[in-house]
Amino acid sequence: LGLVSGLILLMAGCASPSSRSPTSTSAIAIEAMPKAEPKSRSGNMDTYVVLGKRYYTKASSRDHVETGLASWYGKQFHGRKTSSGERYDMHRLTAAHKTLPLPTYALVTNLENGRRAVVRINDRGPFVGNRIIDLSYAAAKHLEMVNAGTARVEVRSIDPRDHGQDARTLLRLASATPRHLPPARPPGSRVYLQVGAFGSRGHAEQLRRRLVSTLDTPVLVKAPLANGALAPLYKVQVGPLRSTADVDALGRRLTALGLEPPLVVPP
Structure with a gap:
């Protein structure tokens, strides 16, 4: 007690x-x-x-x-x-x-x-x-x-x-290990929205399947770099996106699905 x-x-x-x-x-x-x-x-x-x-x-x-x-x-x-x-x-x-x-x-x-x-x-x-x-x-x-x-x-x-x-x-x-933070994005460049990062590929795939059934934008699981020493980190990313309007609109939609605000990351 x-x-x-x-x-x-x-x-x-x-x-x-x-x-x-x-x-x-x-x-x-x-x-x-x-x-x-x-x-x-x-x-x-x-x-x-x-x-x-x-x-x-x-x-x-x-x-x-x-x-x-x-x-x-x-x-x-x-x-x-x-x-x-x-x-x-x-x-x-x-x-x-x-x-x-x-x-x-x-x-x-x-x-x-x-x-x-x-x-x-x-x-x-x-x-x-x-x-x-x-x-x-x-x-x-x-x-x-x-x-x-x-x-x-x-x-x-x-x-x-x-x-x-x-x-x-x-x-x-x-x-x-590189950390992806919201970058300064030149006009016309491609970016992705990262909506999750998991130590388990299964958990990453589970989120990917959920988003694929809801979004029109491609959803991928980015495999970790093989360094052989640290736990792998499987990143779920949506994109590519080219305009600020697309980033803002998709970000609002992802938040409405109950996800944390996504990170903007380069390809």
Whole structure:
């Protein structure tokens, strides 16, 4: 009961910024090199219920890649116990996740500006809306999403315990992975709208089939580059599109279907 109460308290929310700076100002914020750690004694139950919804935790973070909305939590939770039993420190690069093992190291990329941070997931949440991860204030500040409150992100596990590889190699390869952000588009150039990115090809194909039955514009699944080390990311893209009007109209239609606002990406 105590754990569930703690989980409910750690729901997503925006806090007032602090004057203290994040612990790293590098291109990729890394507070501590990821290392293999034993799972925490608390917070790793097979299943738990919060606000009437049941969640099933993962035994391993291996090959975990997902995209969605991130939120952050700060001053009002500073010093409170996290689900792992540790104290929440808003000035450390940490995060909360509903199902990944505690602790887990993950590379979080803000898909709206390309900024990245390596966080140590040591808490459960967020349990509000469609958010996939709740970042500490320090992580949110580095990703430049404090004022907005939320941002569309990619979460990629790089935990050495579950991947069996050197963390420095994982970080180097992840850093070299190109990120597609909304580009400046020259007149007459072709672009695509990216509506999803999945670690599973099956999930990508499922979304593609759904869109094909609804849209007149071609829908494709773009296979990942074979780097042999990181989890593949299958991207669902719609296009090509040539005019700003087409991009705007299709973007509104995709949003009306219940999808997150798409990203504009080059061929």
